[in-house]
Amino acid sequence: MKPRALGLIARRTGRRFLSSVPALVGVVVFTFILMRVLPGDPAVFFASGPNAGKAEIEAIRSQMGLDKPMAEQLFYYVRDIGTGNLGRSLTTGQTVSKDLASRLPASLELTFVALALALTLAIPLGVLAALRPGSLVDHGVRLLCTLGVCVPTFVSGLLLIYCFYYWLGIAPDPTGRLDVFTTEPPRITGFLLIDALAAGDWEAWSAAARQLVLPAATMALFVLAPLARITRASMLAVLGSDYIRTAEGLGLSRPRIIIGYALRNGLLPVLTIAGIVFSTMLGANVLVEKVFSWPGVAAYALDALLSSDYAPVQGFVLLMATIFVIVNLTIDVLYGIADPRIGME
Amino acid sequence: MLFSRRQIAFLAAGLLASVSFLANPAAVTAQTRAETLRQVTGGMINTLDPTAPGSTRESFGLSMSTYDRLFAFDRKKNGDGWIFDFNSIRGELAESYKISEDGLKIIVTLRKDATFHDGSPVTADDVKWSLDRAVTAKSLAGPQLTTGSLDKADQFKVIDPLTIEISLPKPDRLAMPNLAVVYPIIINSKVAKQHATPEDPWAQAWLKENTAGSGAYIVESWKPGEQVVLKRNENWKSGREGKLAFFKRVIAQTIPEAATRANLVERGDADISVDLPSSDVPGLMERGKVKVVSTPQFNALTLIVFATRIPPFDNKKVRQAIAAALPYGDMFKGALFGRGNPLQNGTWNGEPSEAKFPQNMPVKTDLARAKQLLTEAGYPNGFETTFSFNVGSAATAEPMAALIKESLLKVGVKVDIQKQPDAQMSTSVTEKKLPFFTESIISWIAAPDYYFRNFFTGEQRWNYSSWNNPDINSLSQAARFETNQAKYDEIIKKMVAIEADETPVVLLWQPNQDAVMAPSIEDYTYQFHRQVDFRDMLRK
Numbered sequence: 001m002k003p004r005a006l007g008l009i010a011r012r013t014g015r016r017f018l019s020s021v022p023a024l025v026g027v028v029v030f031t032f033i034l035m036r037v038l039p040g041d042p043a044v045f046f047a048s049g050p051n052a053g054k055a056e057i058e059a060i061r062s063q064m065g066l067d068k069p070m071a072e073q074l075f076y077y078v079r080d081i082g083t084g085n086l087g088r089s090l091t092t093g094q095t096v097s098k099d100l101a102s103r104l105p106a107s108l109e110l111t112f113v114a115l116a117l118a119l120t121l122a123i124p125l126g127v128l129a130a131l132r133p134g135s136l137v138d139h140g141v142r143l144l145c146t147l148g149v150c151v152p153t154f155v156s157g158l159l160l161i162y163c164f165y166y167w168l169g170i171a172p173d174p175t176g177r178l179d180v181f182t183t184e185p186p187r188i189t190g191f192l193l194i195d196a197l198a199a200g201d202w203e204a205w206s207a208a209a210r211q212l213v214l215p216a217a218t219m220a221l222f223v224l225a226p227l228a229r230i231t232r233a234s235m236l237a238v239l240g241s242d243y244i245r246t247a248e249g250l251g252l253s254r255p256r257i258i259i260g261y262a263l264r265n266g267l268l269p270v271l272t273i274a275g276i277v278f279s280t281m282l283g284a285n286v287l288v289e290k291v292f293s294w295p296g297v298a299a300y301a302l303d304a305l306l307s308s309d310y311a312p313v314q315g316f317v318l319l320m321a322t323i324f325v326i327v328n329l330t331i332d333v334l335y336g337i338a339d340p341r342i343g344m345e
Numbered sequence: 346m347l348f349s350r351r352q353i354a355f356l357a358a359g360l361l362a363s364v365s366f367l368a369n370p371a372a373v374t375a376q377t378r379a380e381t382l383r384q385v386t387g388g389m390i391n392t393l394d395p396t397a398p399g400s401t402r403e404s405f406g407l408s409m410s411t412y413d414r415l416f417a418f419d420r421k422k423n424g425d426g427w428i429f430d431f432n433s434i435r436g437e438l439a440e441s442y443k444i445s446e447d448g449l450k451i452i453v454t455l456r457k458d459a460t461f462h463d464g465s466p467v468t469a470d471d472v473k474w475s476l477d478r479a480v481t482a483k484s485l486a487g488p489q490l491t492t493g494s495l496d497k498a499d500q501f502k503v504i505d506p507l508t509i510e511i512s513l514p515k516p517d518r519l520a521m522p523n524l525a526v527v528y529p530i531i532i533n534s535k536v537a538k539q540h541a542t543p544e545d546p547w548a549q550a551w552l553k554e555n556t557a558g559s560g561a562y563i564v565e566s567w568k569p570g571e572q573v574v575l576k577r578n579e580n581w582k583s584g585r586e587g588k589l590a591f592f593k594r595v596i597a598q599t600i601p602e603a604a605t606r607a608n609l610v611e612r613g614d615a616d617i618s619v620d621l622p623s624s625d626v627p628g629l630m631e632r633g634k635v636k637v638v639s640t641p642q643f644n645a646l647t648l649i650v651f652a653t654r655i656p657p658f659d660n661k662k663v664r665q666a667i668a669a670a671l672p673y674g675d676m677f678k679g680a681l682f683g684r685g686n687p688l689q690n691g692t693w694n695g696e697p698s699e700a701k702f703p704q705n706m707p708v709k710t711d712l713a714r715a716k717q718l719l720t721e722a723g724y725p726n727g728f729e730t731t732f733s734f735n736v737g738s739a740a741t742a743e744p745m746a747a748l749i750k751e752s753l754l755k756v757g758v759k760v761d762i763q764k765q766p767d768a769q770m771s772t773s774v775t776e777k778k779l780p781f782f783t784e785s786i787i788s789w790i791a792a793p794d795y796y797f798r799n800f801f802t803g804e805q806r807w808n809y810s811s812w813n814n815p816d817i818n819s820l821s822q823a824a825r826f827e828t829n830q831a832k833y834d835e836i837i838k839k840m841v842a843i844e845a846d847e848t849p850v851v852l853l854w855q856p857n858q859d860a861v862m863a864p865s866i867e868d869y870t871y872q873f874h875r876q877v878d879f880r881d882m883l884r885k
Contacts, residue, residue: 040768044775044806054805057775059483060398090399092569093391093553099569158604166608173614174605176571180383180596293600295571303389303570306736308768 009336013329020325027321028081031314032074040308042066042090064090064310081318087311091304096315100297104319105190106177107289107296111281113193113212114219119274122224126231126270127263130239133232141232145225157218157291164214172210174292182207215292219285223277230273231266238266268338275331279324379884382592382866384877385606385615389570389599394552395527396484405527406876407573407597410590412530412558413583415439415453415472416521420870420881426638426860427870427881431791434521437583438467438531438559448516448828455507459582461533461559469503474534476501476511482547486528492795493523515826518833519790526789527874533557559583561590561880572598575879584880591883610635610861616884617862617869619877622740623684626859638860640871641686644791646703647741648784649749649851650809655780657728664848666718667781669711671851672752680745681856688852696842700834702793703852706845715756727757733782734763735770741856742783775806783853784809789873793837794824801849810849817843 043061061067065076080087086096129141148156164171172179177192185192185199193212196205238244239262247257286298297316304312388403395408419433436442440456459467477498479486490496494517502510513520523529532552540551556564561584562575575595584590598615600606607625609615611634621629630637649671651658658664673689691697691705719727732749734742743764750760760781765773773779786800786807798821799805801812820840827833860869860877870881 038769039772040766041772041775042768044772045768056398056485056488063398091391092389093397093399094569102568158602161605161608166612169612173609173612175385175598175600175609180572180574180598181378290601291605293598293602293605295568299601300570306766306768308766 009333012336013333016329016332017325020328024318024321024325028078028314028318029074031317032077033070035308035310035313036070036073038308042308042310045307077314086315086318089304089309089312091307091309091312092300096311099300099312100315100319102190103295103297103300106294107282107285107298109177109191109193110212110215110219110288110294110296111278111285114216114281114285115223115274115278117216118220118223118227118277121220122227123231123263123267123270125224126228127235127258129228129232130235131258133236138232141228145228148221148223149225151221152287153218153222153285154287154291156221157215157288160214160218161291171214172207174211174214176293176295177211178204178207179211215288215294218288218291219281223281226273226277227270231270234266234269235262238262264338268335271331271334271338275327279320279327282323283320377594380593382595382617382879382882382884383615384595384597384879385600385609385618386597386877387599387601387603387606387620390567390573390597391569392553393556393564393567394549395530396479396482396486397549397553398483398485400485402874402876403597403599405874406872406878407575408527408530409560409872409874409876410562410575410595410879411556411560411564412532413438413459413467413560414525414529414531416442416525417583418522418525418873423640423871426640427868428640428643429870429873431522431644431873434525435585437525438472449513451511451513451520452504453509453511455509456582457507459559460580461536461557462563462578463533463536463557464580465533465535467531467533467559468506469509470506471534472509472531473501473503474537475532476529478532478547479529482549484528484549489526489528489789490523492790492799493517493520495520495523516828518825518828519792519795522790522792530558533559562595565594570599572596590880592879595879597877607861610863613863615863616866617860617877617882619858619860619875621859621861623682623857623859624740626684626861627682629861634864635861636864636866638862638869638871639684639857640860641855642787642858642871642875643855644789644873645785645787645875646688646855647853648786648809649853650779650782650784651849652777652780652811653813653849654777654811657722657724657730658780660722661847662718662722663724666715666722666724666756667753667758668708668848668851669718670715670753670756670758671710672748673708673710673853675748675752676745677854679748680741680743681854684859685854685856687854691845696838697845700793700837700841702796702837702841702844703855704841706852708845708848708851710752712752712755719756719758724757727753727759729759729761730781731761731763731779733765733770733773733779735765735767737767738783738785739764745783771806774809777811782809787875791873793840794821794833797821797840797844798825801844812847812849814843814847814849816840 043057043064043066065073084097088095089099092099125141129138132138161174165174178184182204185196185201185204188195188198192208193205196208244257244262247261283298286302288294289296289299301313301316386403388401390401390403390407392400392404395405414437416434416439417437418429418431419435420427421430438455438459439453442451442453444451455467455469461467480490480496481498494513494515500512504510536557537548537552541548561578561581563578565574565576567573577590577593581589603621603625606618607621607629610618626637629635651664653659673687677683677687688703688705689708691707693707697704719725732746734746746762750762753760774784788796797817800807802808802818802821817840820836824833824836827836858871858875862869865884866882867885868882870878872878
């Protein structure tokens with residue numbers, strides 16, 4: 001790619017990033033107000049020790065700053081975000097930034113592996129279905145996708161646990177990222193697979209990988225449908241276009257046409273969907289995280305929400321919004337690479 | 346691409362290592378596995394200091410093993426298992442104690458050989474600092490210890506390095522038990538003071554994340570909300586008969602999904618779980634791979650609450666009518682799967698024969714009587730109301746609510762069921778806005794007068810029914826300082842009789858705690874804090 005094109009992409013990225021700042025601010029204010037409008041007083045909830053009286057509730061309320069007017073609370077919150085302070089979680093007793101920092105890699109690692117697994121399954125399946133529309137293969141793919149999207153993740157998760165852990169005994173116990181008897185590799189990125197590799201600790205690497213298989217499969221199954229279906233649809237459209245006919249007329253080999261010409265052009269919509277799927281997975285994998293005791297951010301936010309613990313929920317939403325922005329940017333950049341015309345605008 | 350010889354050797358070694366690991370992962374750990382106890386729980390440990398506001402029950406349970414207190418409740422046999430004995434208190438860090446004739450002074454002699462985890466001896470100064478902290482610092486401890494007349498620092502006096510004197514304004518029956526509950530932990534004051542600041546004189550911030558105790562176990566690692574690993578304190582002297590804890594290592598892990606917890610215990614990968622839903626327990630027992638120790642929770646109680654200040658429940662007859670219309674048998678079977686101790690069908694009238702609370706109350710399902718009482722109360726055609734419960738207790742409360750709705754409809758009362766998130770429910774309960782709901786009470790101090798004072802008087806959240814009965818108010822206060830057992834019993838019987846007649850709440854049952862464990866685990870003890878006490882158990 002020419003330097004000029006790269007510069008264009010960089011400029012566009014910068015512009016897009018700036019234009020998403022108001023959205024982020026909106027998200028912060030909206031979550032802030034929403035959390036306070038929802039019924040449930042965190043001070044009362046956390047003062048649930050025996051004999052917790054009015055005085056204790058008041059003490060917790062002032063400790064949390066909830067006795068101040070809402071506008072003032074918002075002001076302090078925004079100021080704190082500016083300094084990177086997201087507040088403290090009452091559920092875990094830790095600062096929210098520390099919690100999120102330790103839990104985000106867990107969610108990201110799981111999501112990346114699941115997405116990779118889903119893509120490696122979905123794209124070939126979609127292509128196969130598109131090559132023979134209406135055939136047995138097509139129907140088979142459709143059935144698999146429907147099943148995947150119909151069965152809720154906690155059902156498929158529990159089913160997989162039941163089969164592979166409880167019944168067959170092949171899978172390790174579904175209790176988080178590493179089984180309790182394995183020592184964790186020194187933390188560098190927080191991604192266990194990478195950290196273990198960096199430390200040359202094969203035992204930890206294989207333990208972490210084994211723990212990943214079931215939850216990643218559960219999630220991959222769930223997002224198989226949108227990915228495979230969009231691959232099929234876009235391949236069908238591409239295969240019917242003029243340049244494919246031309247390529248066939250020129251006598252190019254079949255694999256070259258399908259992979260080299262059709263798939264490259266057909267992948268654009270898949271890329272968009274993959275971006276959306278990724279963001280959704282990250283936020284919506286709360287059930288998978290719960291079932292597999294995965295110490296991720298979604299489960300963390302849900303626990304906090306149930307106990308009206310404001311700071312973690314706000315921190316989580318802000319984090320998700322930021323990730324969404326970044327993912328969309330990345331997709332845009334990838335677009336530019338996959339389709340040079342877009343970069344030239 | 347070509348690999349160098351070194352790369353190939355490296356790859357092969359890695360492959361070999363992972364293959365051998367996959368083939369026999371247990372071999373590495375088998376030796377220590379028997380000496381390790383692995384507990385799985387749905388809750389989480391969020392602080393190492395049990396007095397910190399917001400502490401979870403699991404944090405309470407953990408602190409029993411990491412810290413010692415002056416006293417501890419003994420245990421007694423209950424069927425095949427053990428339960429804590431509220432009426433028998435033994436010294437933990439206290440080697441012996443004397444109570445003065447007038448009951449106003451408790452003189453405690455400490456163990457000579459007790460040491461903190463850093464090796465320094467436990468002295469009377471540490472005890473004084475710790476108890477001062479418990480009653481002075483803003484924490485959960487203060488309000489609890491007040492119920493035992495312990496609320497000022499000058500009540501604790503150091504006599505000599507091994508003797509401490511505790512003085513009371515009145516001979517309070519509950520002073521000793523209060524020194525044996527979760528909160529009055531004895532902290533290594535020398536260590537804690539190093540981390541105290543002018544804003545935080547009691548080192549509360551530091552102790553939330555660190556321990557400085559003398560307990561049976563030392564915290565090896567702690568990931569908040571995920572797991573804690575403990576190692577045995579080999580110098581522990583405060584145990585029953587001076588014995589060390591059995592397990593060399595304890596892992597307490599948070600596993601949110603109950604089905605997964607059950608699987609883990611059944612597969613033998615985890616050793617114990619005490620928070621599986623009662624609906625799962627019969628299946629687990631049938632498959633027979635695990636041992637289940639079921640204990641009715643003697644210090645817990647499920648209630649149906651009437652708001653005695655909101656119409657129509659301000660009318661005693663309405664409360665009695667609803668109490669007679671509740672489908673007790675169906676609820677016990679349908680919602681609790683019969684796993685507990687029901688509290689109806691008491692055979693007494695007027696005053697009970699036993700000075701006990703909770704006990705079986707003289708209520709039973711009697712729709713004709715309910716109908717008649719409603720007519721007398723001026724509601725011959727019934728009324729409409731709401732029935733609330735929190736999401737956290739939905740497993741039993743949801744079927745219960747459905748059965749109540751069905752049964753009350755037969756006497757003309759239309760019930761709208763409201764399921765509320767826990768935080769919302771506790772707010773509504775504290776603000777006393779709900780007319781008719783179910784709640785549970787748990788009391789570390791299993792004394793009848795304590796129940797009445799905390800759950801049936803006053804304006805705080807725990808007086809769920811907002812009951813304000815002048816007789817109960819004065820009797821429950823009188824009972825607290827009554828040293829004559831016969832007189833005490835009389836007061837309790839009187840209070841139970843008033844409760845039965847006025848019906849501010851209906852006592853439903855004491856649910857079982859089903860501790861599901863590996864068959865090799867012995868001596869599980871049901872403790873007042875309802876958590877696993879790692880010090881009690883052993884592996885056969």
